[in-house]
Amino acid sequence: MSDTPDKTSPSFEMVRTLGLVSVICGIIIVGVYQFTLPAVNANKKLALERQVFKVLPQAKSVVPYFATGSGIVAAAGQDLPPAGAVMFYAVYDAADRLAGIAAEASSSGYADQVRILYAYDVDKQAITGIGVIAMRETPGIGDKILTDQAFLQNFAALDVRLSADLQSLANAVKTVKHGTKTSPWQIDAIAGATVTSKAVGRGINESAQKLLPRLWPHLDQLRKPS
Amino acid sequence: MSAPTSFDEFLDGLWRQNPIFVMVLGMCPTLAVTVSAVNAISMGLATTFVLGTSCLLVSLLRHSIPKQVRIASYIVIIATFVTVVDYAIQAISLDLYEALGAYIKLIVANCILLGRAEAHAAKNPPLPATLNAIGMGLGFTLGLLAIGCVREMLGAGKLFGISLFGAHFQPWVVMVLPPGGFFVLAFWLILFAAFRHINGRRNAQLGEVQS
Amino acid sequence: MSMELRTSPHQHSGRDVPVIMRNVVYSLLPICAFSVWQYGLSAAALIVTVTLACLAAERINNRISGAGNTLSDWSAAITGVLLALTLPPAFPLWMGAVAGFAAIWLGKSLFGGLGQNPFNPALIGRAFVQAAFPTAISTWAPAFAAHRFGEFIPSSLAAPFMAPPDIASWVRQQGVDAFTGATPLARWKFENITPPAMDFLTGHVTASAGETSAILILLCGLYLAARKFLDWRIPVAVLGSAMLLAWAFHLAQPDRYPAPLFVLLSGGLMLGAWFMATDMATSPVTPRGIWLYGALIGILTVVIRYFGGLTEGVMYAILIANAAGPLLDQFNQPRILGGKRDKS
Numbered sequence: 056m057s058d059t060p061d062k063t064s065p066s067f068e069m070v071r072t073l074g075l076v077s078v079i080c081g082i083i084i085v086g087v088y089q090f091t092l093p094a095v096n097a098n099k100k101l102a103l104e105r106q107v108f109k110v111l112p113q114a115k116s117v118v119p120y121f122a123t124g125s126g127i128v129a130a131a132g133q134d135l136p137p138a139g140a141v142m143f144y145a146v147y148d149a150a151d152r153l154a155g156i157a158a159e160a161s162s163s164g165y166a167d168q169v170r171i172l173y174a175y176d177v178d179k180q181a182i183t184g185i186g187v188i189a190m191r192e193t194p195g196i197g198d199k200i201l202t203d204q205a206f207l208q209n210f211a212a213l214d215v216r217l218s219a220d221l222q223s224l225a226n227a228v229k230t231v232k233h234g235t236k237t238s239p240w241q242i243d244a245i246a247g248a249t250v251t252s253k254a255v256g257r258g259i260n261e262s263a264q265k266l267l268p269r270l271w272p273h274l275d276q277l278r279k280p281s
Numbered sequence: 282m283s284a285p286t287s288f289d290e291f292l293d294g295l296w297r298q299n300p301i302f303v304m305v306l307g308m309c310p311t312l313a314v315t316v317s318a319v320n321a322i323s324m325g326l327a328t329t330f331v332l333g334t335s336c337l338l339v340s341l342l343r344h345s346i347p348k349q350v351r352i353a354s355y356i357v358i359i360a361t362f363v364t365v366v367d368y369a370i371q372a373i374s375l376d377l378y379e380a381l382g383a384y385i386k387l388i389v390a391n392c393i394l395l396g397r398a399e400a401h402a403a404k405n406p407p408l409p410a411t412l413n414a415i416g417m418g419l420g421f422t423l424g425l426l427a428i429g430c431v432r433e434m435l436g437a438g439k440l441f442g443i444s445l446f447g448a449h450f451q452p453w454v455v456m457v458l459p460p461g462g463f464f465v466l467a468f469w470l471i472l473f474a475a476f477r478h479i480n481g482r483r484n485a486q487l488g489e490v491q492s
Numbered sequence: 493m494s495m496e497l498r499t500s501p502h503q504h505s506g507r508d509v510p511v512i513m514r515n516v517v518y519s520l521l522p523i524c525a526f527s528v529w530q531y532g533l534s535a536a537a538l539i540v541t542v543t544l545a546c547l548a549a550e551r552i553n554n555r556i557s558g559a560g561n562t563l564s565d566w567s568a569a570i571t572g573v574l575l576a577l578t579l580p581p582a583f584p585l586w587m588g589a590v591a592g593f594a595a596i597w598l599g600k601s602l603f604g605g606l607g608q609n610p611f612n613p614a615l616i617g618r619a620f621v622q623a624a625f626p627t628a629i630s631t632w633a634p635a636f637a638a639h640r641f642g643e644f645i646p647s648s649l650a651a652p653f654m655a656p657p658d659i660a661s662w663v664r665q666q667g668v669d670a671f672t673g674a675t676p677l678a679r680w681k682f683e684n685i686t687p688p689a690m691d692f693l694t695g696h697v698t699a700s701a702g703e704t705s706a707i708l709i710l711l712c713g714l715y716l717a718a719r720k721f722l723d724w725r726i727p728v729a730v731l732g733s734a735m736l737l738a739w740a741f742h743l744a745q746p747d748r749y750p751a752p753l754f755v756l757l758s759g760g761l762m763l764g765a766w767f768m769a770t771d772m773a774t775s776p777v778t779p780r781g782i783w784l785y786g787a788l789i790g791i792l793t794v795v796i797r798y799f800g801g802l803t804e805g806v807m808y809a810i811l812i813a814n815a816a817g818p819l820l821d822q823f824n825q826p827r828i829l830g831g832k833r834d835k836s
Contacts, residue, residue, distance in 0.1 A: 095372050
């Protein structure tokens with residue numbers, strides 16, 4: 056074995072070829088990434104806004120934030136969320152006032168994760184609307200959570216006020232059997248689509264229990280238009 | 282039999298060696314994304330693009346890729362173009378990107394691609410290699426579209442998103458669920474097998490008459 | 493020395509497939525008659541439509557395959573009648589026809605016809621429409637409606653490929669007391685209410701067309717068993733294992749799990765145990781295999797009912813046991829007389 060690689064040795068040729076292939080491919084990928092990035096970002100922003108506008112019709116602009124144990128930070132410009140952070144969106148209306156908070160909730164339904172976006176009204180301390188981001192529930196049964204008017208009525212004002220110590224919700228959000236809703240923090244399940252209804256309630260409860268106590272002390276920070 | 286012309290190369294994949302109905306390759310996206318005709322076409326065209334470009338590059342580099350590292354090189358090349366398609370679809374439509382989900386990235390693992398690179402592009406000059414690859418890709422698209430149309434018509438009463446049967450149509454939910462993919466694929470496979478069977482018998486009869 | 497009857501070699505008893513099949517049809521007639529008496533025109537039309545669809549599918553298949561006419565072996569007719577009995581009485585007729593074609597083509601013809609099919613064709617048909625039309629197959633109609641012999645349940649007559657109309661307003665017109673639109677199994681699962689056992693015997697329950705009277709099914713099944721047209725061990729194993737498991741659950745948590753009698757009488761367990769699980773083509777033939785097969789169905793039924801997302805589990809329990817049947821046979825080959833124990 057000689058120390059200097061022989062030009063015709065197969066291992067040199069292999070390394071050279073793989074190197075060449077990698078360089079060509081690298082250039083192609085970087086070029087395409089640069090070229091499509093603006094369009095991709097614009098698309099993502101549009102998709103997010105469309106989702107948010109569905110649950111908060113008075114919205115005009117959306118700013119993403121992270122809520123961590125110690126406070127809230129704007130998500131813009133950060134590549135990775137801080138450890139344990141919960142993402143949420145501060146939503147402003149035409150007059151730049153805080154119209155509400157939107158956040159994602161997810162829980163496993165009948166077929167797969169049910170991912171929903173819910174709107175939180177700061178003044179009412181209530182959830183005022185939900186929209187579905189993604190789900191694979193049985194068409195005609197599970198997807199009634201989008202169309203069943205009686206079910207959507209649960210989210211006209213779903214009570215999620217905080218307990219006195221501000222550490223958790225005063226009343227856990229809970230999905231109850233169809234026709235047995237008695238309190239404003241309960242969700243009346245759709246008859247025949249109980250599993251999906253429960254997934255919605257569980258997801259909202261988990262997300263709100265985590266997000267709202269962190270968010271509440273810093274609401275003033277969001278009220279000032281950034 | 283004369284030497285295969287470029288057009289023959291093209292037709293090969295489109296019909297005689299159709300990847301779905303004849304070779305039964307690439308079943309993962311075939312079953313997963315064919316719930317609607319638009320998804321099927323998008324998936325098919327994305328695969329066609331990756332097939333065409335990667336086979337062109339493989340064919341161009343065929344003399345300089347040593348045998349020992351050819352699979353690694355092919356995979357890197359294929360992965361590159363899959364990434365390109367991935368970005369392109371995100372830039373075109375996020376809804377489509379969500380609908381196709383992980384299956385865009387999984388084009389890498391589609392055996393049609395490695396199969397074409399290894400069996401055809403590595404041994405042929407760029408023009409026939411690309412033509413053959415595009416023919417294969419379009420054959421794949423055709424197969425996906427055939428499945429996608431049936432599933433969308435029965436599963437949603439629509440075709441390309443346009444309602445066909447009016448508001449009172451009863452959708453066959455099973456068609457948009459995974460079993461529907463298997464049922465419709467099986468239905469087309471039976472149809473193709475029957476067609477080839479009849480064709481083969483007719484050709485055999487013709488041969489007898491001529492001899 | 494004890495001897496057991498085996499599949500072969502055997503002396504021909506003069507009973508061939510058509511004779512057995514014809515007797516099964518006879519034994520199903522009382523169940524059909526009861527269903528028609530309960531649900532009227534709609535049930536009659538459903539049974540006729542589904543059976544005709546099965547016969548048509550079989551005939552078309554005969555034509556394509558070039559084989560002789562197999563309608564005369566009665567098996568397609570049995571599949572049709574059984575399938576109709578497992579569907580809700582208000583099921584749209586066109587969906588019933590779809591179920592019939594799916595049963596024969598997907599369940600039987602694709603595998604090579606009678607005797608080659610691993611799964612019970614009637615249940616394949618029902619599984620297909622359950623997946624395709626989940627709403628229609630869980631829409632129930634009340635029994636003993638006032639004008640049941642003069643008019644159809646409106647959903648029966650839905651135009652082909654069109655959604656059935658809502659029958660809620662029709663149900664109100666019938667003046668049937670306390671009709672909830674949910675089967676006893678669903679009411680137990682979601683509301684923890686179990687009806688008295690007597691209701692199951694008189695047919696005053698919400699159920700599929702042929703599942704309402706447990707006692708009638710039991711009698712018809714006993715007739716077949718007595719004339720040795722079905723293997724009595726299968727229903728005994730199914731019902732016995734289901735009852736034992738349900739009893740164990742009931743003893744452990746009486747307020748959570750229902751009494752074993754409820755498990756036996758409700759849903760399609762009776763019909764499944766006597767008429768579906770005993771299908772000769774799809775059940776094992778070795779003595780130990782038969783017992784295991786029956787027990788598997790009973791256990792799976794209870795497990796699906798108690799812990800699954802569905803309210804009723806008999807159909808999938810039987811289909812899964814059908815799939816396991818050949819394996820059970822293979823593991824339970826009887827030792828040849830005088831042969832050595834297999835070392836493996």
